[in-house]
Amino acid sequence: MTSQSPIPHQFITSQYDLILRRGKLILFDIGESEPLDIGIKDGIITAISPNLSESAHQELDLAGKLISPPFIESHIHLDSVLTAGEPRWNQSGTLFEGIEIWRDRKLTLNLDDVKNRALRMLQEQAKQGILFVRTHADVSAAGLIALQALLEVRDRVRDWISVQVVAFPQDGIYSHPDNLNLLEQALEMGADVVGGIPHYELTREDGVNSVKHIFALAQKYHRLIDIHCDEIDDDQSRFLEVVVAEAIKTGMGNKVTASHTTAFASYNNAYAYKLMGFLKRTQINFIANPLINITLQGRTDTYPKRRGVTRVKELWQNGINVSFGHDCVQDPWYSLGTGNMLDVAHMGVHVCQMTGRDEVNACYEMVTRNAAKTLDMEDKYGIEVGKPASLIVLAARDRYDAIRTRIQPSYVISQGKIIAATTPAETKWYGEDYGF
Numbered sequence: 001m002t003s004q005s006p007i008p009h010q011f012i013t014s015q016y017d018l019i020l021r022r023g024k025l026i027l028f029d030i031g032e033s034e035p036l037d038i039g040i041k042d043g044i045i046t047a048i049s050p051n052l053s054e055s056a057h058q059e060l061d062l063a064g065k066l067i068s069p070p071f072i073e074s075h076i077h078l079d080s081v082l083t084a085g086e087p088r089w090n091q092s093g094t095l096f097e098g099i100e101i102w103r104d105r106k107l108t109l110n111l112d113d114v115k116n117r118a119l120r121m122l123q124e125q126a127k128q129g130i131l132f133v134r135t136h137a138d139v140s141a142a143g144l145i146a147l148q149a150l151l152e153v154r155d156r157v158r159d160w161i162s163v164q165v166v167a168f169p170q171d172g173i174y175s176h177p178d179n180l181n182l183l184e185q186a187l188e189m190g191a192d193v194v195g196g197i198p199h200y201e202l203t204r205e206d207g208v209n210s211v212k213h214i215f216a217l218a219q220k221y222h223r224l225i226d227i228h229c230d231e232i233d234d235d236q237s238r239f240l241e242v243v244v245a246e247a248i249k250t251g252m253g254n255k256v257t258a259s260h261t262t263a264f265a266s267y268n269n270a271y272a273y274k275l276m277g278f279l280k281r282t283q284i285n286f287i288a289n290p291l292i293n294i295t296l297q298g299r300t301d302t303y304p305k306r307r308g309v310t311r312v313k314e315l316w317q318n319g320i321n322v323s324f325g326h327d328c329v330q331d332p333w334y335s336l337g338t339g340n341m342l343d344v345a346h347m348g349v350h351v352c353q354m355t356g357r358d359e360v361n362a363c364y365e366m367v368t369r370n371a372a373k374t375l376d377m378e379d380k381y382g383i384e385v386g387k388p389a390s391l392i393v394l395a396a397r398d399r400y401d402a403i404r405t406r407i408q409p410s411y412v413i414s415q416g417k418i419i420a421a422t423t424p425a426e427t428k429w430y431g432e433d434y435g436f
Protein backbone atom coordinates (compact mmCIF):
# COMPACT_ATOMS: atom_id res chain seq x y z
CA MET A 1 0.00 0.00 0.00
CA THR A 2 1.23 3.52 -0.73
CA SER A 3 0.28 6.93 0.59
CA GLN A 4 -2.15 7.09 -2.38
CA SER A 5 -4.02 4.15 -0.82
CA PRO A 6 -7.80 4.20 -1.31
CA ILE A 7 -8.16 3.05 2.32
CA PRO A 8 -7.08 6.08 4.35
CA HIS A 9 -8.14 4.51 7.61
CA GLN A 10 -5.44 1.85 7.34
CA PHE A 11 -2.90 4.45 6.32
CA ILE A 12 -3.55 6.41 9.47
CA THR A 13 -3.49 3.50 11.86
CA SER A 14 -0.71 1.49 10.26
CA GLN A 15 2.14 1.08 12.67
CA TYR A 16 4.96 1.09 10.10
CA ASP A 17 5.82 2.90 6.88
CA LEU A 18 8.25 0.21 5.81
CA ILE A 19 9.03 -3.34 6.93
CA LEU A 20 12.18 -5.19 5.94
CA ARG A 21 11.49 -8.89 6.24
CA ARG A 22 13.94 -11.74 6.84
CA GLY A 23 17.23 -9.86 6.82
CA LYS A 24 20.28 -11.01 8.80
CA LEU A 25 21.72 -8.28 10.96
CA ILE A 26 25.45 -7.83 11.32
CA LEU A 27 26.15 -8.17 15.05
CA PHE A 28 29.62 -6.71 15.24
CA ASP A 29 31.16 -8.67 18.08
CA ILE A 30 29.21 -11.86 17.44
CA GLY A 31 28.46 -12.63 13.79
CA GLU A 32 25.18 -12.47 11.91
CA SER A 33 21.70 -12.81 13.43
CA GLU A 34 19.01 -15.23 12.35
CA PRO A 35 16.62 -13.64 9.81
CA LEU A 36 14.71 -10.78 11.48
CA ASP A 37 12.07 -8.21 10.53
CA ILE A 38 12.69 -4.50 10.97
CA GLY A 39 9.81 -2.06 11.29
CA ILE A 40 10.35 1.59 10.36
CA LYS A 41 8.07 4.53 11.13
CA ASP A 42 8.72 8.24 10.48
CA GLY A 43 12.34 7.53 9.57
CA ILE A 44 13.07 5.71 12.84
CA ILE A 45 13.59 2.00 13.55
CA THR A 46 10.63 1.19 15.78
CA ALA A 47 10.80 -2.61 15.91
CA ILE A 48 13.24 -5.46 15.41
CA SER A 49 11.66 -8.87 15.82
CA PRO A 50 11.77 -12.41 14.43
CA ASN A 51 8.32 -11.97 12.89
CA LEU A 52 6.34 -8.73 12.79
CA SER A 53 2.70 -9.68 12.41
CA GLU A 54 1.55 -6.21 11.29
CA SER A 55 1.83 -5.05 7.70
CA ALA A 56 3.19 -1.80 6.33
CA HIS A 57 2.64 0.50 3.37
CA GLN A 58 5.79 -0.92 1.84
CA GLU A 59 7.54 -4.22 2.53
CA LEU A 60 10.73 -5.72 1.18
CA ASP A 61 11.45 -9.43 1.45
CA LEU A 62 15.22 -9.66 1.91
CA ALA A 63 15.28 -13.47 1.88
CA GLY A 64 18.29 -13.80 4.14
CA LYS A 65 20.40 -10.95 2.76
CA LEU A 66 22.65 -9.05 5.16
CA ILE A 67 21.54 -5.84 6.81
CA SER A 68 24.45 -3.61 7.73
CA PRO A 69 24.71 -0.15 9.15
CA PRO A 70 25.78 2.12 6.27
CA PHE A 71 29.36 2.62 5.18
CA ILE A 72 31.14 5.70 6.44
CA GLU A 73 33.68 7.67 4.44
CA SER A 74 35.80 9.15 7.22
CA HIS A 75 38.36 10.87 5.01
CA ILE A 76 37.82 12.34 1.56
CA HIS A 77 38.61 15.60 -0.22
CA LEU A 78 35.33 16.47 -1.96
CA ASP A 79 36.75 19.80 -3.18
CA SER A 80 39.26 18.05 -5.45
CA VAL A 81 37.29 14.96 -6.56
CA LEU A 82 36.81 14.40 -10.30
CA THR A 83 39.63 16.74 -11.39
CA ALA A 84 42.33 14.18 -12.38
CA GLY A 85 44.46 15.58 -15.21
CA GLU A 86 43.44 19.20 -14.53
CA PRO A 87 45.54 21.10 -15.37
CA ARG A 88 48.01 18.20 -15.71
CA TRP A 89 48.60 14.60 -14.65
CA ASN A 90 50.67 13.75 -11.54
CA GLN A 91 53.70 12.13 -13.20
CA SER A 92 55.87 11.49 -10.13
CA GLY A 93 52.95 10.06 -8.16
CA THR A 94 54.09 11.90 -5.02
CA LEU A 95 52.01 13.77 -2.47
CA PHE A 96 54.07 16.87 -3.15
CA GLU A 97 53.52 16.98 -6.91
CA GLY A 98 49.81 16.48 -6.12
CA ILE A 99 49.85 19.54 -3.84
CA GLU A 100 51.52 21.62 -6.60
CA ILE A 101 48.98 20.54 -9.24
CA TRP A 102 46.11 21.29 -6.88
CA ARG A 103 47.62 24.73 -6.15
CA ASP A 104 47.24 25.50 -9.87
CA ARG A 105 43.79 23.89 -10.20
CA LYS A 106 42.42 25.80 -7.25
CA LEU A 107 43.14 29.12 -8.97
CA THR A 108 40.15 28.32 -11.21
CA LEU A 109 37.75 27.10 -8.49
CA ASN A 110 34.31 28.62 -8.28
CA LEU A 111 31.31 27.72 -6.13
CA ASP A 112 29.42 25.85 -8.85
CA ASP A 113 32.50 23.88 -9.88
CA VAL A 114 33.01 22.57 -6.33
CA LYS A 115 29.34 22.09 -5.53
CA ASN A 116 28.61 20.15 -8.73
CA ARG A 117 31.54 17.78 -8.32
CA ALA A 118 30.86 17.27 -4.60
CA LEU A 119 27.16 16.57 -5.18
CA ARG A 120 27.90 14.11 -7.98
CA MET A 121 30.36 12.32 -5.73
CA LEU A 122 28.01 12.23 -2.75
CA GLN A 123 25.32 10.69 -4.93
CA GLU A 124 27.78 8.05 -6.16
CA GLN A 125 28.81 7.39 -2.57
CA ALA A 126 25.22 7.04 -1.38
CA LYS A 127 24.45 4.59 -4.20
CA GLN A 128 27.34 2.54 -2.83
CA GLY A 129 25.92 2.58 0.68
CA ILE A 130 27.79 5.51 2.24
CA LEU A 131 25.54 7.70 4.38
CA PHE A 132 28.12 9.49 6.55
CA VAL A 133 31.05 11.46 5.14
CA ARG A 134 33.86 13.55 6.58
CA THR A 135 35.32 15.78 3.88
CA HIS A 136 38.31 18.09 4.01
CA ALA A 137 37.97 21.54 2.45
CA ASP A 138 41.15 23.36 1.53
CA VAL A 139 41.15 26.69 3.39
CA SER A 140 44.59 27.85 2.29
CA ALA A 141 43.24 29.78 -0.68
CA ALA A 142 41.86 33.27 -0.86
CA GLY A 143 38.10 33.43 -0.83
CA LEU A 144 37.46 30.17 1.02
CA ILE A 145 35.52 28.99 -2.02
CA ALA A 146 35.99 25.27 -1.39
CA LEU A 147 34.84 25.67 2.20
CA GLN A 148 31.80 27.76 1.39
CA ALA A 149 30.77 25.34 -1.36
CA LEU A 150 31.11 22.28 0.86
CA LEU A 151 29.23 23.92 3.75
CA GLU A 152 26.37 24.68 1.36
CA VAL A 153 26.43 21.12 0.05
CA ARG A 154 26.50 19.73 3.61
CA ASP A 155 23.34 21.66 4.48
CA ARG A 156 21.61 20.84 1.20
CA VAL A 157 22.00 17.04 1.45
CA ARG A 158 21.36 16.53 5.13
CA ASP A 159 18.02 14.77 4.55
CA TRP A 160 19.79 11.82 2.93
CA ILE A 161 23.51 11.94 3.88
CA SER A 162 25.41 13.38 6.88
CA VAL A 163 28.45 15.40 5.93
CA GLN A 164 31.11 16.87 8.23
CA VAL A 165 33.49 19.49 6.88
CA VAL A 166 37.10 19.84 8.02
CA ALA A 167 38.85 23.20 7.60
CA PHE A 168 42.06 21.89 6.07
CA PRO A 169 44.98 24.26 5.37
CA GLN A 170 46.57 22.26 2.52
CA ASP A 171 49.52 24.62 2.07
CA GLY A 172 50.24 24.97 5.81
CA ILE A 173 49.14 27.72 8.17
CA TYR A 174 52.47 29.57 8.33
CA SER A 175 53.46 29.40 4.65
CA HIS A 176 51.40 32.46 3.74
CA PRO A 177 50.51 35.42 5.97
CA ASP A 178 46.75 35.01 5.35
CA ASN A 179 46.43 31.31 6.12
CA LEU A 180 46.15 31.50 9.90
CA ASN A 181 43.24 33.92 9.63
CA LEU A 182 41.57 31.87 6.90
CA LEU A 183 41.59 28.82 9.17
CA GLU A 184 39.85 30.71 11.97
CA GLN A 185 37.43 32.35 9.56
CA ALA A 186 36.49 28.86 8.33
CA LEU A 187 35.47 27.89 11.86
CA GLU A 188 33.42 31.07 12.20
CA MET A 189 31.67 30.12 8.95
CA GLY A 190 30.71 26.75 10.44
CA ALA A 191 33.34 24.13 9.64
CA ASP A 192 32.80 21.15 11.95
CA VAL A 193 36.41 20.10 12.38
CA VAL A 194 39.83 21.82 12.55
CA GLY A 195 42.54 20.33 10.33
CA GLY A 196 46.25 20.80 9.81
CA ILE A 197 49.33 19.55 8.03
CA PRO A 198 52.32 19.88 10.41
CA HIS A 199 54.74 17.81 8.27
CA TYR A 200 54.29 20.31 5.41
CA GLU A 201 54.90 23.43 7.51
CA LEU A 202 58.21 25.06 6.60
CA THR A 203 60.10 23.98 9.72
CA ARG A 204 59.79 21.50 12.56
CA GLU A 205 59.04 24.43 14.92
CA ASP A 206 56.26 25.71 12.67
CA GLY A 207 54.84 22.19 12.60
CA VAL A 208 54.79 21.97 16.41
CA ASN A 209 53.26 25.43 16.69
CA SER A 210 50.61 24.55 14.12
CA VAL A 211 49.45 21.58 16.22
CA LYS A 212 49.23 23.76 19.35
CA HIS A 213 47.31 26.38 17.43
CA ILE A 214 44.86 23.80 16.08
CA PHE A 215 44.10 22.57 19.61
CA ALA A 216 43.60 26.15 20.82
CA LEU A 217 41.15 26.83 18.00
CA ALA A 218 39.27 23.57 18.58
CA GLN A 219 38.82 24.50 22.23
CA LYS A 220 37.79 28.07 21.47
CA TYR A 221 35.14 26.99 18.93
CA HIS A 222 34.23 23.59 20.44
CA ARG A 223 35.12 21.61 17.33
CA LEU A 224 36.66 18.22 16.59
CA ILE A 225 40.24 17.88 15.32
CA ASP A 226 41.48 15.88 12.32
CA ILE A 227 45.09 16.51 11.37
CA HIS A 228 46.88 15.20 8.29
CA CYS A 229 49.81 14.02 10.37
CA ASP A 230 53.23 12.72 9.28
CA GLU A 231 52.10 11.80 5.77
CA ILE A 232 55.61 11.07 4.60
CA ASP A 233 58.07 8.16 4.78
CA ASP A 234 60.50 10.29 6.86
CA ASP A 235 61.17 8.41 10.13
CA GLN A 236 62.05 11.80 11.68
CA SER A 237 58.58 13.20 11.07
CA ARG A 238 57.26 13.09 14.63
CA PHE A 239 54.22 15.30 14.90
CA LEU A 240 52.05 12.44 16.13
CA GLU A 241 53.82 12.73 19.50
CA VAL A 242 52.91 16.44 19.58
CA VAL A 243 49.27 15.61 18.83
CA VAL A 244 49.35 13.03 21.64
CA ALA A 245 50.89 15.53 24.06
CA GLU A 246 48.23 18.15 23.29
CA ALA A 247 45.46 15.54 23.52
CA ILE A 248 46.71 14.58 26.99
CA LYS A 249 47.12 18.19 28.17
CA THR A 250 43.71 19.33 26.90
CA GLY A 251 41.82 16.12 27.70
CA MET A 252 40.36 16.22 24.18
CA GLY A 253 41.15 12.51 23.68
CA ASN A 254 38.56 10.88 21.46
CA LYS A 255 37.62 14.21 19.85
CA VAL A 256 40.99 14.10 18.09
CA THR A 257 41.97 12.21 14.93
CA ALA A 258 45.37 11.67 13.33
CA SER A 259 44.99 10.96 9.61
CA HIS A 260 47.55 9.06 7.53
CA THR A 261 50.47 8.89 10.08
CA THR A 262 52.40 6.99 7.41
CA ALA A 263 55.76 7.82 9.05
CA PHE A 264 54.64 5.65 11.98
CA ALA A 265 55.36 2.69 9.68
CA SER A 266 58.98 3.87 9.38
CA TYR A 267 59.67 4.61 13.06
CA ASN A 268 62.05 2.26 14.88
CA ASN A 269 60.24 -0.28 17.02
CA ALA A 270 61.59 1.01 20.36
CA TYR A 271 60.11 4.46 19.69
CA ALA A 272 56.91 3.01 18.22
CA TYR A 273 56.44 0.87 21.33
CA LYS A 274 56.72 3.86 23.66
CA LEU A 275 54.36 5.87 21.48
CA MET A 276 51.78 3.08 21.43
CA GLY A 277 51.58 3.28 25.24
CA PHE A 278 50.87 7.02 25.05
CA LEU A 279 48.22 6.44 22.37
CA LYS A 280 46.35 4.03 24.58
CA ARG A 281 46.23 6.72 27.27
CA THR A 282 44.82 9.40 24.98
CA GLN A 283 42.22 7.37 23.06
CA ILE A 284 42.72 9.44 19.91
CA ASN A 285 41.39 8.07 16.62
CA PHE A 286 43.39 7.07 13.56
CA ILE A 287 42.46 7.13 9.90
CA ALA A 288 44.53 5.20 7.38
CA ASN A 289 43.92 5.57 3.65
CA PRO A 290 45.23 2.32 2.19
CA LEU A 291 44.59 3.09 -1.49
CA ILE A 292 46.38 6.41 -1.34
CA ASN A 293 49.08 5.48 1.15
CA ILE A 294 50.22 2.50 -0.91
CA THR A 295 50.45 4.64 -4.05
CA LEU A 296 51.83 7.98 -2.75
CA GLN A 297 54.35 6.61 -0.25
CA GLY A 298 57.52 4.65 -0.98
CA ARG A 299 58.19 6.85 -4.02
CA THR A 300 61.72 7.77 -2.93
CA ASP A 301 62.60 4.16 -2.08
CA THR A 302 64.30 1.82 -4.49
CA TYR A 303 64.24 -1.70 -3.01
CA PRO A 304 63.23 -2.84 -0.46
CA LYS A 305 60.27 -0.50 -0.99
CA ARG A 306 58.10 0.49 1.97
CA ARG A 307 54.31 0.12 1.98
CA GLY A 308 53.87 3.48 3.70
CA VAL A 309 50.69 2.52 5.58
CA THR A 310 50.55 3.22 9.30
CA ARG A 311 50.62 0.36 11.83
CA VAL A 312 46.95 -0.48 11.43
CA LYS A 313 47.08 -4.04 12.71
CA GLU A 314 49.08 -3.12 15.80
CA LEU A 315 46.84 -0.12 16.58
CA TRP A 316 43.80 -2.40 16.29
CA GLN A 317 45.45 -5.06 18.47
CA ASN A 318 46.07 -2.39 21.10
CA GLY A 319 42.40 -1.40 21.16
CA ILE A 320 42.93 1.96 19.46
CA ASN A 321 40.14 3.16 17.19
CA VAL A 322 41.13 3.01 13.51
CA SER A 323 39.03 3.71 10.45
CA PHE A 324 39.79 3.62 6.73
CA GLY A 325 39.19 6.41 4.20
CA HIS A 326 39.24 6.56 0.41
CA ASP A 327 40.91 10.01 0.60
CA CYS A 328 40.62 10.82 -3.11
CA VAL A 329 38.59 9.87 -6.15
CA GLN A 330 40.04 10.94 -9.51
CA ASP A 331 42.11 13.90 -8.38
CA PRO A 332 45.77 15.09 -8.48
CA TRP A 333 46.74 12.51 -5.83
CA TYR A 334 44.82 9.47 -7.07
CA SER A 335 43.35 9.11 -10.53
CA LEU A 336 41.33 5.93 -9.91
CA GLY A 337 38.41 4.90 -7.73
CA THR A 338 34.64 5.07 -7.59
CA GLY A 339 34.30 5.87 -3.89
CA ASN A 340 33.38 2.31 -2.88
CA MET A 341 34.34 1.70 0.77
CA LEU A 342 34.57 -2.04 0.13
CA ASP A 343 37.43 -1.30 -2.31
CA VAL A 344 39.10 0.52 0.57
CA ALA A 345 38.52 -2.31 3.07
CA HIS A 346 39.73 -4.81 0.45
CA MET A 347 42.97 -2.89 -0.06
CA GLY A 348 43.30 -2.55 3.73
CA VAL A 349 43.13 -6.33 4.12
CA HIS A 350 45.99 -6.62 1.63
CA VAL A 351 48.42 -3.86 2.55
CA CYS A 352 47.91 -4.19 6.30
CA GLN A 353 48.08 -7.99 5.96
CA MET A 354 44.86 -8.40 7.92
CA THR A 355 43.86 -11.72 6.38
CA GLY A 356 42.89 -13.59 9.56
CA ARG A 357 39.13 -14.03 9.89
CA ASP A 358 38.85 -11.58 12.81
CA GLU A 359 41.17 -9.23 10.99
CA VAL A 360 38.99 -9.20 7.86
CA ASN A 361 35.98 -8.44 10.06
CA ALA A 362 38.00 -5.66 11.71
CA CYS A 363 38.58 -4.13 8.28
CA TYR A 364 34.79 -4.08 7.77
CA GLU A 365 34.45 -2.25 11.09
CA MET A 366 37.00 0.29 9.86
CA VAL A 367 34.57 1.43 7.15
CA THR A 368 31.50 1.27 9.40
CA ARG A 369 31.33 1.29 13.20
CA ASN A 370 34.83 2.57 13.99
CA ALA A 371 34.35 5.52 11.67
CA ALA A 372 31.12 6.46 13.49
CA LYS A 373 33.22 6.80 16.62
CA THR A 374 35.77 8.98 14.84
CA LEU A 375 33.06 11.24 13.44
CA ASP A 376 31.43 11.42 16.90
CA MET A 377 28.15 10.31 15.31
CA GLU A 378 27.51 7.15 17.29
CA ASP A 379 24.22 8.52 18.63
CA LYS A 380 22.64 8.35 15.17
CA TYR A 381 24.46 5.28 13.87
CA GLY A 382 23.63 1.61 14.21
CA ILE A 383 20.67 -0.70 13.79
CA GLU A 384 18.76 -0.31 17.04
CA VAL A 385 15.21 0.55 17.99
CA GLY A 386 14.99 4.32 18.42
CA LYS A 387 17.79 5.15 15.98
CA PRO A 388 17.35 6.67 12.51
CA ALA A 389 16.55 3.96 9.94
CA SER A 390 19.74 4.38 7.92
CA LEU A 391 21.01 1.03 6.73
CA ILE A 392 22.07 -0.99 3.70
CA VAL A 393 21.17 -4.43 2.36
CA LEU A 394 23.96 -6.58 0.93
CA ALA A 395 23.56 -9.79 -1.05
CA ALA A 396 26.47 -11.36 0.83
CA ARG A 397 26.75 -14.16 3.37
CA ASP A 398 28.78 -12.17 5.87
CA ARG A 399 31.32 -9.35 6.19
CA TYR A 400 34.13 -11.44 4.73
CA ASP A 401 31.99 -12.22 1.67
CA ALA A 402 31.05 -8.53 1.30
CA ILE A 403 34.73 -7.50 1.26
CA ARG A 404 35.70 -10.37 -1.04
CA THR A 405 33.07 -9.47 -3.65
CA ARG A 406 32.97 -5.71 -3.04
CA ILE A 407 29.29 -5.96 -3.83
CA GLN A 408 26.99 -3.01 -4.47
CA PRO A 409 24.19 -2.72 -1.89
CA SER A 410 20.86 -4.08 -3.10
CA TYR A 411 19.12 -1.30 -1.16
CA VAL A 412 20.28 1.86 0.53
CA ILE A 413 17.83 3.22 3.10
CA SER A 414 18.42 6.64 4.59
CA GLN A 415 16.29 7.97 7.44
CA GLY A 416 13.56 5.53 6.51
CA LYS A 417 13.53 6.21 2.75
CA ILE A 418 14.81 3.85 0.05
CA ILE A 419 17.20 6.16 -1.80
CA ALA A 420 18.97 3.64 -4.05
CA ALA A 421 18.45 0.10 -5.32
CA THR A 422 20.83 -1.98 -7.43
CA THR A 423 19.96 -5.05 -9.47
CA PRO A 424 22.98 -7.28 -9.90
CA ALA A 425 24.45 -7.55 -13.40
CA GLU A 426 23.73 -10.90 -14.98
CA THR A 427 26.39 -12.60 -17.08
CA LYS A 428 25.31 -15.26 -19.54
CA TRP A 429 27.65 -18.21 -20.17
CA TYR A 430 27.75 -19.52 -23.76
CA GLY A 431 30.73 -21.89 -23.33
CA GLU A 432 30.74 -25.61 -22.61
CA ASP A 433 28.12 -26.87 -20.16
CA TYR A 434 29.65 -29.13 -17.46
CA GLY A 435 26.33 -29.76 -15.83
CA PHE A 436 26.89 -27.91 -12.53
Ligand code: 17E
Binds near residue numbers: 095228327328333
Ligand atom coordinates in the same frame (compact mmCIF):
# COMPACT_ATOMS: atom_id res chain seq x y z
N1 17E B 1 46.35 16.47 0.58
C1 17E B 1 47.25 15.91 1.41
O1 17E B 1 47.99 16.63 2.09
N2 17E B 1 47.32 14.59 1.50
C2 17E B 1 46.53 13.81 0.78
N3 17E B 1 46.62 12.50 0.89
C3 17E B 1 45.59 14.40 -0.10
C4 17E B 1 45.54 15.74 -0.17
C5 17E B 1 44.71 13.55 -0.91
Ligand code: FE2
Binds near residue numbers: 075076136228259327
Ligand atom coordinates in the same frame (compact mmCIF):
# COMPACT_ATOMS: atom_id res chain seq x y z
FE1 FE2 C 1 43.73 13.53 2.93
